[in-house]
Amino acid sequence: MIIAHLSDLHLGYRAFGHVEQGKNVREVDVARAFHQAIQKILEIGPAAVLVAGDVFDRPEPPHSALVALAQGLQSLREALPDTPVLMAAGARDTPAGPADPGPLGAFDTLGGVEAVTATTRSVHYSQLDLNVVLVPHRSTIQEPGPVVMPNPDARWNLVVGYGSVDAEGSALLDLESGDWDYVALGHEHFRREVVTGVHYAGAIERVGATPWEAAAEEKGFLTCDLESGQVDFHPIHGRPVVSLEPIPFEPDRPERLRERVREVLVEVPGGIEEKIVRIRIQGLPPGRLDLLDGVLPEYRRRALHLEVQLDDEPSGPLSRENMTAKRLASRLAERLAEEGDNLEALVELVRNCLPGKQV
Structure with missing residues (x-):
């Protein structure tokens, strides 16, 4: 049976x-x-x-x-x-x-x-x-x-x-x-x-x-x-989800970041069209987010969702707690985002509380 x-x-x-x-x-x-x-x-x-x-x-x-x-x-x-x-x-x-x-x-x-x-x-x-x-x-x-x-x-x-x-x-x-x-x-x-x-x-x-x-x-x-x-x-068969390997930020070659982001997205097998895609960037200072200007909109139009996560690589005894907080805050941000554009500022506030900031 x-x-x-x-x-x-x-x-x-x-x-x-x-x-x-x-x-x-x-x-x-x-x-x-x-x-x-x-x-x-x-x-x-x-x-x-x-x-x-x-x-x-x-x-x-x-x-x-x-x-x-x-x-x-x-x-x-x-x-x-x-x-x-x-x-x-x-x-x-x-x-x-x-x-x-x-x-x-x-x-x-x-x-x-x-x-x-x-x-x-x-x-x-x-x-x-x-x-x-x-x-x-x-x-x-x-x-x-x-x-x-x-x-x-x-x-x-x-x-x-x-x-x-x-x-x-x-x-x-x-x-x-x-x-x-x-x-x-x-x-x-x-x-x-x-x-x-x-x-x-x-x-x-x-x-x-x-x-x-x-x-x-x-x-x-x-x-x-x-x-x-x-x-x-x-x-x-469900919608494809792609999690790409982290891209390390090179402080002595900041212009290289845009090239690397483009390279990893182009290299996704079958392309990123209609997929859910995450890029992780390690070591990028929050004050240098301008380095990503102009490179993301094109790819976000092609993917169903493109998320860029800035990793600080948490370490020490609070790492597990940070990960739990990140998941809870990310879930809350997702729920709030569904409610409409009028909550955009609150969503941004929640995301800014995440251990790894998301762009």
Whole structure:
């Protein structure tokens, strides 16, 4: 029996402020990746589809994100009517109010769909001899913690959960992996196997404030053959993200900087057109930003997004804290940028607080 495992869809994700035909381009990218995954799942024909959290990018997603999920579920129900879809809400799907089920709760009313948003739920499918325990984000942060037990009457026992299972002292899910045939996890955007049978599928697109970190990793979803234990990865084509090697600034040859920026951009395989591109420049004093004048506008018109980051190469005991602050501030800047030009000054203020300034 084959099951499909997706996570971190982030439907409704928006970034960079690029709009085409009234829609944020990155939101369209994410919805397209989701529909690619659905089409591949229809070709595979699994016995069950598991979605481990962060279905949406925020607790109050745009209506277009709800439509995208509804369309995907409809395709699954029409083509695979006997295949249940089991979803556990992640932090991004969970409103602050404990009585609010969030947007995912509406889909729990659909036939063949389990969309769990608050408390742990165990679902048994006698025709499949399958039992699935769904552990949403909210149940992992409330006391007492979730009770996760296999069903001894089922041939196959699965978990769909959101959170950490292997962080020392801070694991949100306490599992004995030997009790389960497969554990489908969400929350981490990178695909990895924790231990045998316990997997993070990773995000289906390069979302978030630092997409550069995932530039070299393929995105997609997993399937598992429960009989053999074979786990396969199914890639999904998303918008290319390019993170270029740092360019060191040469104080004795300042005019060389423009040449090097042009060289590295021209050398990108396939060009930079419609890609998300990051250039890092090391050691450039903030007072010498004029050296980049005239070189960036042309390339920014060609790329979907071109970001130039000035690296100070943080060192010492505060490096990790600086990196965390950078990610938080960058995420805030991204969100504020979506709200309109009237917040441009505030966005610039946030960006100026980053350890590595962005141009």
